[in-house]
Amino acid sequence: MNREAYEAVIGLEVHTHLLTRSKLFCGCSTKFGAEPNANVCPVCMGMPGVLPVLNRRVVELAIRAGLAAHCTIAPYSIFDRKSYFYPDLPKGYQISQYETPICKGGYIDLPANGNGESRRIGLTRIHIEEDAGKNIHAESVSLVDFNRSGVPLVEIVSEPDLRSAEDAGAYLRQLRAILRYVDASDGKMEEGSFRCDCNVSVRKRGATEYGVRTEIKNLNSFRYVEDAIEYETARQIEMIEAGKRIRQETLLWDPIHKETRPMRSKEYANDYRYFPEPDLPPLLVSAEMVEQVRASMPELPADRRARYVREGLTDYEAGVLTADREVADYFEAVLPGLENRKSAANWVMTEVLRVARESDKSFEDAAPPAREVGALLRMVEEQKISLNAAKTAFAAMVKSGNSATKTIAELGLAQVSDEGAIAAACEAVLAAEPGKVAEYRAGRDKLFGFFVGAVMKAMGGKANPKVINDILRKKLANEN
């Protein structure tokens, strides 16, 4: 198989839950993990006679997602009924948006890859729709829980601009980060609140027409997305090389056998018979509403990154810190009271991120409280401890969860800055090494380090190096 002769063309459809308290069309709770069929009512259960009423917050968050992805927000859009039968779809139709989505166009910029290249992935649209319930499969029956029925979703459709599994992974991560940034979604794939369908086709490199595409549905981990795309791309190329035609079909990813296979059921019938939802008036979004949402939105990652640069960090530093909203928030929580922004940035980028990477817990749980790290760094700035002592203390804090003050005290890491004590130690060292003192005064500057080390050792490593330096210099220069 001549892989290199072909390029993959990939488009992704992401469905993500919006962070609202209540459902899209009724006042039931959206909280994950409730007892089956606890968070349901006649409306989200599709009982006879019920009607939908739109949740304002859903519209606001959809607009946020649209603004964060540089989409055009439609002043007029309507809801449509998408009809199909499935046990978890109570009304026998899903209320969605078909020809008039609330957001159109837009793009996501992928962070620069290894070669320093950044790619722009176009978006086609973002629209609002309701989620269905959940089916649990037992031995010989299936069980249906409608808690998730009616939970608000946005569907984010990318243009087929992705060219590899890697691209897809990068896109998904970036999209999720952006949605988390604006508090539109929490992107928790394991809770089912961030799902992805992939459209995959291949074509000869240089060709302009699209090949036949297949759709791989309901991937709920980044790993599965990447694996499935790799597999499907290879499968399609093999088929083409063997002279066979690709069938346009819907596939599932089998993570155990690591292959795609066609969906057996005809549930995903093609004819959804879309028509405008008669129970809901058109969704009118005024320019004022868009501005209100924009003003109330948390800062976008790109804006935050630019701000950090304005405030004195390098582009690289700003990029690392703003890659995830949690890290940027953490950094800003460390900052208060500190003078040296750069050293705080450095600390978060090296010490904190290292700990988080090495841990299997989430960032929040792995990193010590930001305010404690801030306290630690403040002590360094105030020269109460040395930088080395801070590193030791930090490692201990990660394990113990204790405060900075407590840790410094317990480990006896407080730095001595008492000039009297240091002067005495300096005098003792110089007195013990008259030969070296003479050599130094004769020009052997390198010996200075030896004296500093000796004083530090005499003081058990706890002396403030700056004070040692100052006092030693004076003494060696015969100034008392």
Next chain:
Amino acid sequence: MAETKITLEQVRHVARLARLRLSPDEEERVRADMDEMLAYVDKLNELDTNDVAPTAQVGEAGTPMRDDEVTNQPAAEAMLSNAPSRDRNYFKVPKIIE
């Protein structure tokens, strides 16, 4: 003879979409009824509606919205009370094969 507006094959397809199992007798009767209705509604083609906007709604403009508040209490028993087949607090259906 008038041209048929709908074939038996089409009727079967529509019945599948609508999840209605029709007996062979029913199929033919429905086909004949639909044929008659579709021939009747053909008269709408006498009207030029190229520049006419469809009426989706006859109500008032404006988008009523509700606040994002949880206003429903859990009431699983009441919601399950009409379940034809249940297993604890789940609705039971034949095994779904994907």
Next chain:
Amino acid sequence: MASELNKLTIAEASAMLRKREISALELTRDCLERIAGADPKLNAFITVCEKEATEQALQADARLAAGGETPALCGIPLGIKDIYATTGVRTTCASRILENFVPPFDATVIERLRSDGAVFIGKTNLDEFAMGSSTENSAFGPTLNPHDTGRVAGGSSGGSAAAVAAHECLGALGTDTGGSIREPASFCGVVGLKPTYSRVSRYGVIAYASSLDQVGPFAKSVRDAAIILRTLAGRDPRDSSCSARAVPDYERALTGDIKGLRIGVPKEFFVEGMEPEVEKSVRAALKTYESLGATTAEISLPHTGYAIAAYYLVATAEASANLARYDGIRFGLRVNAEDNIALNEITRAQGFGAEVKRRIMLGTFALSAGYYDAYYLKGQKVRTLIRNDFERAFEKCDLIVTPVAPTTAFKLGEKMNDPLTMYLSDIFTISVNLAGLPGMSIPCGYDSKHLPIGMQLIGPPFSEETILRAGDAFERSGASKPRATAI
């Protein structure tokens, strides 16, 4: 004495209840007795709520005894079309698929009536899922016309119309999607009002066609209809299509004065195929209106002939989606099967009657790939033309008066052979739903077979006050006095 209480109007009964001349319990008992005697012949009720009604009557009496302001409907027995969700009381839509469905919630209008202290004497019969014009499509047998039990009561709200006509209750709720309140009202000789679309909440009203369904009352007099409408109407946060417009005190509109009222008479509504006696009766009523000070003029609603076609594309399309929820999983009939497709297919095949299946099939087809533009979309466009016809007409008149149906009540079984023949009887009422306008049927005479004839009053959006005023004025003129029913 006791046996005549059920013959009272709501206005009369309400006054007597407040003066404690009669009790709500007596009134309810009288209606229940009447039902026991008459309903085996009429079949107006699917479920008689003897226990619940008695409870409600006792509560109403307690409230009336406590004194102070009580709502007009307090203690008044009403029939409720079995399409309204009523907590704890089965709601069947006259269908096998919901034969044992007991809703855990009330429709909004039911809540409102409950809070007024009304008594729900029973759930009345209808064409299955409100699809029909004769109540012959009910899974529980047809409702017969109290004026002639060899004939239909009309539909789809036949049960409610017959129940009021036969004095089994003092008023009733119906729904009207293509004429389902107005036509049975006309056939049974009672008042039937379909308010402007969006005037009354549809929450809890089991849906047939969402952009056409409307809640409305049956009553023995226009005043009674006004009283009921006042309670039903108004903003409902649970219905996004419901208007927030203020609700006037409709009774205040019944001034009896219609001098200067401009009445339009559409030429397209007086066509061949109409029974001559029906035409004669309506034209006589127009003369009465002129004598009361109104003016009449011929108008044109040119697209009238296309209304039935447009309706049967739009309504069936919406219905096909509204009825998709009946899948045997969460409520209703379930016929066990090996897989989910079979479960749905067989449950629905056994649960739905022939007319419902017909409409689901037609509606599904009208929305299906390749046919959407030619059928559903075309229907919605023609609907716009029909709305525009009315808008133009109302520039020159305040009210439009027409017959309600081309005939009086037809014989049982007469129109069941050919669905299209049945559909064509909606010719005068259907365009009013397509345009979302208010329309009321009031009795204006009887034919030589002693069958009631109704006239339809149609107004611009939210002109219920004008319609009620005009209807009330006609009643007061004495031009048409109600006759006793055969049963």
